Amino acid sequence: MTTTNALVGTDQGPEYTYADVYDLMSLMTGDEKHSAAATSTLDVLWVLYDSVLDVSPDNIADPGRDRFLLSKGHGPMAYYAVLAAKGFFPVAWLADWASYDSPLGHHPDRTLVPGVEISSGSLGHGLPLALGTVLGLRAQGLDGRVVVMVGDAELDEGSNHEAVELAAALELEALTVVVVDNSSATYGVPGRIEERFAANGWHAVAVDGRDHALLHRALTRRRRTPGEPARPSVVVAHVEEKWS
């Protein structure tokens, strides 16, 4: 494994591996090992940026790029580490994150961080913004897809439910919601999230949020089966319980 100092000195670029991302996170946290909560989003993020989405520093200004919207803006270390690993901004930014002069805050700011599509932090905004983004792409005849990440507890916010109903009604199949489910919702019921999206007309699957092969299959753009209506999709990625 590369040492921390070597990581900082390395040119940014695609040579970073999944294993390196843990070391990049250590630059921010100072921890050698990370709690499951700190890395709950990491595997989904890695799979999306490494092998699913058509977005990179080379096409980040392309109107037709795929977009990833982090709605669950808190605990963004894994997000920053993946963006740095993929070359959106220098790895050297990580070490003094959340300092006064750093562009990296405890919640991401799209105007400060290259590659960040939305500024988040207050819960329940990303999915409605994603809906508007999909409608904007559709109106302009652009083919990019929009993947928005929410937490299971974030779905408490009623604004999400406004969006879940309308996305199905408008047949927004370019929209994918990935719910990182670490059972942190106070009134959560196992399986309820998938049921709720499905009942609202979404294509819904649940997968192991640590299994890269399963995540890759679930997150890759779906082709409709014959006779299937156009509809948005949700991937519920189950990870370790936050409070366990």
Next chain:
Amino acid sequence: MTRDTRETFASTTAALLEEDLSVALVYAEISGQYFREAERRHPDRVVNVGIREQLLVNVGAGLALTGMRPVVHTFASFLVERAFEQVKLGFSHQDVGGVLVGSGASYDNTGGGRTHQAPGDVALIDTLPDWTVHVPGHADEVESALRLAVAGSGRDYVRVTGQQNRGPFPVTPGRFHLVRRGAGATVVAVGPMLDPVLEAVADLDVSVLYASTVRPFDGRTLRAVLGTPDVVLVEPYLAGTSARCVDDALVDVPHRLLALGVGRRELRRYGAPADHAATHGLDAAGIRQAVAGFLAA
């Protein structure tokens, strides 16, 4: 015949949808009766989100994230007050542009009661930086303000109200119009307050400025026309909303300010808009009485 302001908003928006492919309209059931034809012609750019105001505002912001110019509309009470965090974060914090059009204003819907009245809308928007706030006092100004706003790239709030002055002025953001020059106090009439102000001060030696775009606030013209250092603000929304702007403009001038507008107390009365204007002292008689008292003090 005088046009209806809300219908003017709708017809202007429909025309803009025809003229500019980057324009999109998002609404939440309200005013849908005016948008049927536009929706049929441009189903990808006219979106009714249903009764979902949080979604309304953020869908507009999401459209803006892709480079489109959204016009976002419902009653002011639901657009600005109910969905204020979406205005703050979806537009200001994301740093994207858009045109919010609120109807209903302070008491257009007197029969509807407090739920449909938004005297605090401009004050709320005013907590955010860099919004252009239009308070058109005539249907022609609604059209002009909307066209200007949509042609731009910033964040605009257009406050559509049924109350109108007899005639329109050109819409000139950043510049108030000098309607009357006098040697004494300066009265700033905002939007539909102009006609009652002119009637109220007809025999007084005062200057009258007309503001249909109230942010940015044209402090430079206020300073330039100032006779005696006495200023009267007459605003059709929460009293005192622009008081800080007057103080900023006259920071080095000892001055007096009378700030008229809608009171904070909840009326719990119905009737007609004219009844509410009278109760808040915003009809000609009420303005006359307040200004005379202020000048005599």
